[in-house]
Amino acid sequence: MFETAELGRTLDKAAYDKREPELRTELLALQERAREARLPVYVLINGVDGAGKGETVNLLHEWMDPRFLNTCAFGPRTDEERARPDWWRYWRALALKGRIGIYFGNWYTDPIVLRALKKLDKDRFETSLTRIKMVERALVDDGALIIKLWFHLSKPAQKRVYRQLLSSKRTRWRVTKQDLQNQDRYDRFRELSERALRETSTGFAPWTIIEAEDARYRDVAVGETLVAALRDRLERKPAPRPSAEQRPPPNHGRTILDTVDNTQKVSDKKYEHRLDELQARLHGAFEELKKQGRSAIAVFEGWDAAGKGGAIRRITAALDARDYQIIPIAAPTDEERAQHYLWRFWRHLPGSGKVTVYDRSWYGRVLVERVEGFATEAEWQRAYNEINEFEEQLVEHGTVIAKLWLHIDPAEQLKRFKERERISFKKFKITQEDYRNRDKAAHYVHAVHDMVERTSTDVAPCHLVAANDKRFARLDVLEHLCQRIEAAR
């Protein structure tokens, strides 16, 4: 694979001086067009030590408009990063749509380096590569352009580069001890890199290998690659956005919601007693989890007026206020809108010993966005996998996740709507929108059915809560959360 980048290609000064201004002009124009198109562009810079990756980043800052470039490099993980799934640090660094993000020391670095040092076994190395493909797929599906550049030097070429740098007192510092030590592992790195590139050079996000010994040749090759990728992407006609029109829901007949026994009730007296008991139990269970440095997530979904807020407050009452945050999903901010839809949820993942309660969540994609046609069928269909993949990462990291759907029947819902309208301080909770949603109930039922079918997994089951009786629901929610935390120990 790398032989094609060991051809000794060079570029003389005259040819470089001719090509450079053209390239810069083209790059600037394409950057501007990408900005107008709000195209998210991620440029990955990887490759062999000594191949000039840092110099290239400097060069890109010179060649393009630096106001719309974001460069990120990742070093050792901070404790906030270690407290969350591996990918958190990359998600939080993603550039806004319309900007160009340049990443080095990125998501390819750890798997290759850790595998080379035998800190990662073969299976986990392969799993990392699969995960990378899935995340890149999700970003590309969302409209991103990912340009992956691999800077290559043959073993003798790397030696020559180092020798040259070391020959002067003033450039010697550019070669670190680590660089010299890594030379011994050149073959091992090469083999693993080849495996990683082969596995992750996909149609939607291919690698380009850059022969890097001759700086002029390298720089122009980088420029040409960016120009070609940007032009190709910008000139490709976007597939006509498939109509997100409402189709009648498939007639499943009986759905999963029909299995919920909504006649269940609890008496006043028993409620108070059980509530105290469960809150104490939750507190204890969570303290244990905290000792392990782990975290928990509770996801609340359900019909309008199903009692999410009340159930959430019964949970938080059992926790130290320093340990939880509630993330109500309202309209996204502009920064959130300028990212993949999962970004705003990644953003709030709990750290060690913390709980995040999502009041509505990423399931919006396959519920309201599906039913209202805010997402195309392709978008919500692929969301099931994206969500499973996301939750799998949480669970792998050791985060406990409880997913709750609060179910009330239509008559109960109408009763609560009317009640809310009567009470001045509850009026704000009820709008015409809520009534309109009732007309779409059949669609929602099927969306919920499909959601459970596609995303209720062993590692992150979806728990349906009979919520016609508010108190019964609150106890059930508390008990489920206790069980999830206890089971995770």
Place this chain on the structure above:
Amino acid sequence: MFETAELGRTLDKAAYDKREPELRTELLALQERAREARLPVYVLINGVDGAGKGETVNLLHEWMDPRFLNTCAFGPRTDEERARPDWWRYWRALALKGRIGIYFGNWYTDPIVLRALKKLDKDRFETSLTRIKMVERALVDDGALIIKLWFHLSKPAQKRVYRQLLSSKRTRWRVTKQDLQNQDRYDRFRELSERALRETSTGFAPWTIIEAEDARYRDVAVGETLVAALRDRLERKPAPRPSAEQRPPPNHGRTILDTVDNTQKVSDKKYEHRLDELQARLHGAFEELKKQGRSAIAVFEGWDAAGKGGAIRRITAALDARDYQIIPIAAPTDEERAQHYLWRFWRHLPGSGKVTVYDRSWYGRVLVERVEGFATEAEWQRAYNEINEFEEQLVEHGTVIAKLWLHIDPAEQLKRFKERERISFKKFKITQEDYRNRDKAAHYVHAVHDMVERTSTDVAPCHLVAANDKRFARLDVLEHLCQRIEAAR
């Protein structure tokens, strides 16, 4: 001071049941108005252990629209937080304008607790209080409403509360070992709290002390306080925004810029040699700083076309790409616009062993925003202090800060403009705006003069760079940065 909150005030159930729905209705309406007015509201929850602070936060989530509440609690610092000035964690948690942020375990907690434990001496305790006042002043000046609630229990009342909670197996967990230990320090905490409250109960951000033994009385008192503060703030006619109209610059005669000797030059040959030398020196100096876990900031300001980008690249070329980030100050994002103007700079402060290069900076407030009238005179006038205060925090934390103004004279600037227009890949750098700015040169000169006069301090001096000769300027910038880092050791 606290005697006024030891009167044994209670509220019976009937009175509570009557007042509660009214309060909720008022609060919701005011929350909505605050949102429409994009008013930033910060509610601080502090006070004695056992006084029901957590319960109150739960209650506020029930009483108000939780979609627009952000609750933050601060525990032990993470390493990302420890790597930056103390206030970084609070700045990054500030709620967007129009939302209500609720903070407990906030900026008052550490000074009081650390002082009580004798981990903070008297002077540093007083300094912390002064700093708090200055930050709160800056936030209020920017339009924020800060509501500070102190929950008080007398020593016997606290004992009664604990005894009651401990009497049942199911509520026992609410009292922690720490709570019981802290009882011995009640008097010490009381004395320090009184000192803190007296010192920080300012006209622009006063404290309200809430008598907290009776839960119903406490809840209603909190509600009433919020209603009164929100109503007062929303009904106060905003002072008519003073015209930001351009006044002729004062005739300083000779300004600080006249002291720059712009005839200084460096030859090609000497440049290459010195560049290598200085880059190696910078690399070494920074490695030393890194070993100490410290960080550095370089702030670039200067005339259009003064060569900021080129100078920045000569710095970054000497650093490991994983160690620096360049923050180009373009138009703020929506989230940035919904915060105090310093927020977007706090956001990017470097962690341990890192460098942030700001390509334009917070000085925009007293330069372009002043000259263009984007900021009122009151706004840019107070910015000098806000900036000094900000930089002082950086320096205290151990961050090295280098501030550079790149100076070219008008003839050289015109020459560079013309040159940029000739070169296709440099055209993007030059717009009609740049020519218009030239007409305002006299205003800018005086703004720069005032900036140096007001913000060039011993701890963070402003360095004026003779930049007519690009190469001379680059060397000078590198040398200044080296000196700043070396002097900080």
